[in-house]
Amino acid sequence: MAQDQANEPARIFDMFRKMLLIRAFEEAAGENFFAGNVRGSVHQYIGEEAIAVGICANLRDDDLLTSYHRGHGHSIAKGADPRAMMLELFGRVGGTSGGKGGSMHIADFSVGMLGANGVIADGCTISVGAAQAIKLLKQDKIIVNFIGDGGINRGPFMEALNWAKVYELPVLFVCENNQIAATTTTKTVTAGDGIAARAESYGIPAVTIDGNDLLLVDRTAAKLISEIRGGGGPRLMQAMTYRLRGHFAHDKALYRAEGEAEAALEHEPVRRAEAWLLEQGISESEITNAKEEAEARIAQYVEDAHNAPWPDLKAAFTDVQDVGAPVPGAGQ
Amino acid sequence: MAQDQANEPARIFDMFRKMLLIRAFEEAAGENFFAGNVRGSVHQYIGEEAIAVGICANLRDDDLLTSYHRGHGHSIAKGADPRAMMLELFGRVGGTSGGKGGSMHIADFSVGMLGANGVIADGCTISVGAAQAIKLLKQDKIIVNFIGDGGINRGPFMEALNWAKVYELPVLFVCENNQIAATTTTKTVTAGDGIAARAESYGIPAVTIDGNDLLLVDRTAAKLISEIRGGGGPRLMQAMTYRLRGHFAHDKALYRAEGEAEAALEHEPVRRAEAWLLEQGISESEITNAKEEAEARIAQYVEDAHNAPWPDLKAAFTDVQDVGAPVPGAGQ
Amino acid sequence: MSEMTYAQAARLGLKEEMDRDPTVWALGEDLGFEGGMAGQYKDLQAEFGTDRIVDTPISEATIMGAAIGGALAGTRPIAEMRFSDFAMCAVDELVNQAAKARYMFGGQARVPMVARMPIGIRGGIAAQHSQSPEAWYTHVPGLVVVTPATPADNRGLLKAAIRCDDPVVYMEHKGLWGASGEVDEGDVEPLPLGVARTVCKGDDLTIVTWAAMVGVAESAAMTLRAMGISVEVIDLRTLWPWDKDAVFHSVRKTGRLLVVHEAVQIGGFGGEISAEVSEHLFEHLKGPVKRMGGARIPIPFSIPLEEAYMISAEQVAEKARSFF
């Protein structure tokens, strides 16, 4: 693990707790997907937690964030309430969207989390526009846009890179490169030297780092974010990582070479952060407690979700639009 | 002008004649636009002729080409019949599209000219697909896709670059960089070092040349096209040029610095090719004859267009689709 | 009152809203020097600066996406698409993001933006620059759809669209840019969205229409009046929501309805109006609701062919006479 003066163990331990919370959330989301309690799809962030946590540790509450389909981790890291998120996955009252959005549309505007997204790369163009609003409103916020390595091949993302640089917008693009897009090894459909080279061709400074190294993500994010906040324009971070699970909860990832996922466990971010904390003198029992605490919290939220009421059918007709209020259909 | 052994004066003189034909066509198109004989819009290629001609001189008849809104020059260079094109601009029977397409939809499939296009960058994605068909059909054709410097900022073009390289397709992308998009100086909306750098970030070899130098375009095209035909995958040529007229015929280009267009005349391709030919011993009178011949041909086509019949109204209802044949509307 | 064109009136409305609310801004290609295709943005960049009248790269998806982001982050952007045809490059952003954000996020977000995308034929600009896809957006929950027909409406409705907290698809008709009319500069309030305008009153037949067809219907009505047929012409102004009260009220009176639009008839919004009226006013109808729309063909380039696509006042009058 990368070492740094600023990385006091206590601070890192807090981040580690966030990672544990994300991990526990994702495990529970997957289990409840299989149990039929969570419908639709669930894209787990397991194995990538250090990126969201390391970056969001360097954000202010009023900074903004946009995500993609694998958005639970980013939401929790930015400060969204995991209880409300779990209720959302269950489609219940009290969910972040009152049950109307589900896993792929988790959002918490109160902490600047402007939404996961079911359409790849659409968060990118939204982000540059939000950054223009930030400038227009003379705020000193920044916005972080997360995208997968498969998503970088969509045109709107490439347009957004150009756009961000043209207007020198306060955007941090973070490409979470887990090297796969659904069942496709992204190298096979990505020409050239990848996203860092592409970003640089737009004049956007880009760095590629080990995204499973919490301290390194933290330190790199601190630097990039301060550059952006200082008016330096957009930056791109490519964080190399590995998706420990299938594309979504019901994908067994049989397209992977045997042993690949097992081997990757060695480099997974929770284990590595844990090792570092132990080296710093955090005790085994403190770590065990933290894990148990995260799991207990999430277990409680799952129980809460089970007990939460289903939305009233009337809820289907609110939040559509003010003008031309929703017209019921034949189902009502 | 660049010099080369292969550039025999006779061959270059033939190319020069094509340039003159394009120039005469475009002048006539503009005049007839002002006279109200040509409707819609006319984007003149005046000042950029060396690019289309230099490239198409290195293409076979069965090679393919796609263009954009400024497509007259590409069409003539690829061998489309300028008479049929003029009839098309006039909207008459005998036009390349029987009057149904007009200036922005000039096409001549018999010579592999798959169409100008009214939507920027859409020719790019079409081109990579045509190249996939070429591969599937085991042909050894190639396809050339022309695009403007403003067009490079549309996502589909960037997707197409990636795509062409991923499948190592036989595509030559040609960015005609006239430094302006409608009224906007493209530098102001284009981040980074421009299209050559971007192409390289996708692993596509790219060259930037003086597109007003006919011999250089010819020589560079010969090299790139033989590389592509040899299975080398896609290439990109950025040809620097200057749009001598307004964006379209009715644009006076008042947004330009005073004297800019006048100064550019010195570097314009017809004049330069002419100077080279004179140096090579072609006589003034041969050149004058060539000019007069081009003008006379085009004048004849204009006259033909005036005299050609208007399409029968029934033509509006053909060529729509076989299944679910067109349904007349209230206008019929 | 002063006389101005449809385009000038839009510019006036935009300027008033930009003066009034510093969070209003516009983004699109060539807004600065060109001032928009018809001068709808003329000189506004000089007045409001390049951060509020933003000249963009040719990146329609991002023009639309950025407007959405700008709206989510507390401003009121106007995404200028130049042609509704080009807006098809940004349909995903408009339909999957702008229209749904508020709902998907359970009311946490609002997307107060205007997607400005002119429709219609304007003399030889052919298949890719002449479409009228307004029906599509009426079918998309979350969107408001506005189609102004007069200079006064193009000011008043644009102001309403800008102030609206929902995403508004604002469809000027390119053929009307140069049309002039009276605009009351003193009356600075926006027009209400969803309220039709009765262009002329009548008792025998109701014609419902919008955009460039309003003038055509109006002149057909004049012809018909001379023949003793009294026609009520209703300009819907907004297609979503459409003013069902006004239309139903009129059809209850006349018992006859003709819907006229320039867009392709098949799958056009005329079908919606016809179906609603037929289902709910069946007993009041003296004959079937009829529609007049465009042929199901791409718009041809050649002027006589293009004219063959268009609907004339004579044809409207003839169709109207078929009711009697």
Place this chain on the structure above:
Amino acid sequence: MSEMTYAQAARLGLKEEMDRDPTVWALGEDLGFEGGMAGQYKDLQAEFGTDRIVDTPISEATIMGAAIGGALAGTRPIAEMRFSDFAMCAVDELVNQAAKARYMFGGQARVPMVARMPIGIRGGIAAQHSQSPEAWYTHVPGLVVVTPATPADNRGLLKAAIRCDDPVVYMEHKGLWGASGEVDEGDVEPLPLGVARTVCKGDDLTIVTWAAMVGVAESAAMTLRAMGISVEVIDLRTLWPWDKDAVFHSVRKTGRLLVVHEAVQIGGFGGEISAEVSEHLFEHLKGPVKRMGGARIPIPFSIPLEEAYMISAEQVAEKARSFF
């Protein structure tokens, strides 16, 4: 005859056409290993190679654009969009290029391609993965629109779509992937496009529908039969062209028409059918044509809310009874 699912039948039809014609190929995301969202492409890459079952980058605009180029250059591509929602990322290519190329180029070009884009609700996939925008494409000159409802049709119509020289928007319903039915493997000819299927005969009421609503209507018809109401259910199969003869014939007999679709009712294709029938069969109608479609809301995630959006056989039966 053998029993297979809707997805398997589509795979069979595709394989047959790929065997028959070496210029048929498909392109999209995850077609190789995944074999498509429901196995519609399963193992075909192993059989036909990576040049004919092409795994692509996540670049919808180029998937569609490349299919167009491939078609213009002499092949028959199938552009797999996974969801009609994602196809919105490629609406420009489909509408401005595929649909218009033949026309704009005066008949020089043909675009024999299939734009495959499943529609419909499938249990909690929410607003961006559940839409049914088929009405849009009926409004676009140049396009054919196909909506298969059974396994046999999903083979026969896909084959027809692949052989069609026009661009076909092919909209499987995601909710039907797993539905099984009899498929006659011996009968390898495509089904005709534009010909409806009479699901059951009846004299009192005609129900016109398509895709997943066919089964719903069929079961409503059974309920109604038990009540003494004899319902004719027509599965349109193709929305453009739609089989007006079959529908008109049926309505002339029954005098009553109910159109049912899962898509949002406002601006849906039901309006087109209603308007045509009302205008041309007014004298034959015993009452107004009625429509049943979805609410004008984004599709909600939570299962009970999603269910509230959907139309049940009971609701169809109830609406049908309102005719009598």
